[in-house]
Amino acid sequence: MEVGYLGPKNSFTYKAASYYFDDSLLQPYASIANCLSALKKNQVDYAVVPIENSLEGSVHTSMDGLFQEKDITVCREIILPIQQNLLVNDLTIIPKKILSHPQALAQSQQFLETYYPDVLIEQVPSTTFAAEYVAEHPSESVAAIASKEAASEYGLEILSAGIQDNRFNQTRFWLLGKELLNHDNRLPEKMTLFITLPKNAPGILHKVLSAFAWREIDLSKIESRPLKTELGEYYFIIDVLIHDNIKLVEYALEEITLLGAKYQQLGYYPIVIKE
Structure with a gap:
């Protein structure tokens, strides 16, 4: 495997x-x-x-x-x-360029604006790629935003620790x-749906959401993404919290289908939270 x-x-x-x-x-x-x-x-x-x-x-x-x-x-x-960290080859280095993945850079935006407002920021494919680059170019005044594990793996120093904008x-x-994995006995806690609405149907999003609302089904996320077909066309990402309400969820899905919406059930899965 x-x-x-x-x-x-x-x-x-x-x-x-x-x-x-x-x-x-x-x-x-x-x-x-x-x-x-x-x-x-x-x-x-x-x-x-x-x-x-x-x-x-x-x-x-x-x-x-x-x-x-x-x-x-x-x-x-x-x-x-x-936890994001600013990594360098030598603690005496004053970075002239900082590398990281776009998400890590965005997560550390306040830190960068406060302490390195004039330093060149460069996006790379991953935080670990950034750390590897810094390790392989010791003569450059370059830093990486990455994990402490990456610092250990590549022999880098942590110039600043915990630089993400929020400690949570x-x-x-x-x-x-393509098939379920039976590594533990946790019960499914969430279902993710991709929903596409019919065209030219006034109030259809309200009607779709109402199918969940009046059944008191909790939705932990609702987000729109462009269909990339034409301007103004979207699909919706909906996370449904599962308790003992799976039959109610099934009835809600039947209702939104009757309304003309299409849905793709991406998964019905448990959640693992690491400390």
Whole structure:
């Protein structure tokens, strides 16, 4: 068995994947798109990708990629605390350039604006890629925003620790597959739906949401994303909290289908929260 993840090793996605799988089973991929493609083509059995950060919201590459795939399901949700750190080769270095993944840069925006307002900021494919680059270019005045594990892996110094804008910074990761994974006995706690509305139907979004509301079904997330067909056309991402209400959820789905909406059930899965 092989499990793809957004690499390289010691990325935050690697940490999430390591919760369920031995290191020998993990296969890094350079992008989320490559990771999803490997799962689609059966090159890996499972894949782990970031879905949403508490500071910066959804990871659109993941959501839009999954919207296009009809045979991939969410097996687990893993929530990790995220601590970003400014890493350098030498603590005496004054950075002239800071590298990191776009999400990590956005999560540390206040720190960067306060302490490094005139420093060049450069986006790279992952936080670990940034750390690796810094380690391989000791003569450059360059720093990386990455995890403490990346600092240890590449022999870097932590110039500033915990630089994320909020100490409660967390990221949701999804363990994806084409069949369910029976690694624990946790009960499903959430269902994710992609919903597409019929055209030219006034009030249709209100009617769809009402199908859940009057049944007192909790929705923990509602987000729109462009269909990328024409301006003004969207699909909706809805997270439904599951308790003992699965029959009510099924009835709600029947109702929105009768209203002309189409839905894709992406998963019905348990949640693991790491401290």
